Amino acid sequence: MSEWKGATALIVVDVQKGFDDAAYWGDRNNPECETNIGRLIAAWRRHDWPVVFVRHDSTTIGSPLEAGTPGNAFKDVINGSPDLLVSKSVHSAFHGTPDLAGWLQEHEIAGIAVCGIQTNMCCETTARVGSDLGFDLLFVLDATHTFDIAGPNHKVYRAREIARYTALTIEADFGHVVSTAELVD
Numbered sequence: 001m002s003e004w005k006g007a008t009a010l011i012v013v014d015v016q017k018g019f020d021d022a023a024y025w026g027d028r029n030n031p032e033c034e035t036n037i038g039r040l041i042a043a044w045r046r047h048d049w050p051v052v053f054v055r056h057d058s059t060t061i062g063s064p065l066e067a068g069t070p071g072n073a074f075k076d077v078i079n080g081s082p083d084l085l086v087s088k089s090v091h092s093a094f095h096g097t098p099d100l101a102g103w104l105q106e107h108e109i110a111g112i113a114v115c116g117i118q119t120n121m122c123c124e125t126t127a128r129v130g131s132d133l134g135f136d137l138l139f140v141l142d143a144t145h146t147f148d149i150a151g152p153n154h155k156v157y158r159a160r161e162i163a164r165y166t167a168l169t170i171e172a173d174f175g176h177v178v179s180t181a182e183l184v185d
Contacts (some may be wrong), residue, residue: 005108008138009050009116010040011100013093013116013123015078016056018064018071025064029159030120030162032105036113036180038077042083043184045080050109052100053082056122084123091125094133111136113183115143119159120166128174137175140183141167 015037019025044051055074057067064071084103104112112135114127119185123144131137146159147164167177 002046002106002108004050006110007049007107008111008113008136009052009083009104009109009111010044011052011054011093011112011114011116011126012037012041012082013054013063013076013126014056014117014118015053015075016065016071017073017075018058018066018069019117020075021064021071023151027148027159028145029147029163030142030145033117033143033145034075034077036140039180040113040115040140040143041077041079050083050107052084052086052093052103053078054086054088054096054100054116054122054126057087057089059089088122092121092129093122094124094129101130104135109135111138113138113140113178115140117145119144119146119163121146124166124170127170131174137170138183139167139170139175139177140180141177142179 056065086093086096086100094100112130116123127139145158146162148159149157171177
């Protein structure tokens with residue numbers, strides 16, 4: 001029997017220095033994101049619950065997250081060794097290496113709490129896939145952030161709006177949207 005049987009793993013998605021490149025990404029929401037991620041990691045470690053770090057190794061030349069560049073490194077809030085490190089070049093941590101779903105199942109882990117960057121991209125995709133694979137999902141919205149997006153109609157959709165849309169989608173059919181305080185206080 002696994003020491004983590006029935007536990008919820010913290011999945012920390014793409015908290016990398018390359019996302020600090022405002023000239024590339026534009027305006028972001030939630031300046032408290034990294035602080036909240038740090039609180040989550042500390043709480044999970046205090047309880048000896050499973051912690052997974054996910055790193056996006058971009059294959060796009062010139063990307064701030066390109067593998068082997070300074071931007072590919074984790075931000076300082078990501079410290080210590082994770083129980084599992086997943087590398088990916090696509091949106092979902094469940095399509096990275098090593099196999100996240102297999103590792104969670106091997107350790108009889110029942111749920112995932114997703115946090116990281118970007119809310120509506122890799123965090124949302126990881127959350128949706130994890131839910132579809134049968135894991136209980138907690139989406140820690142205030143421990144994520146995203147960026148403004150200009151649509152094909154040239155309208156700028158604000159990061160705070162995009163995060164709300166993600167929360168609505170997750171809560172409607174995939175899992176539960178929670179706050180950092182709900183999980184650590």
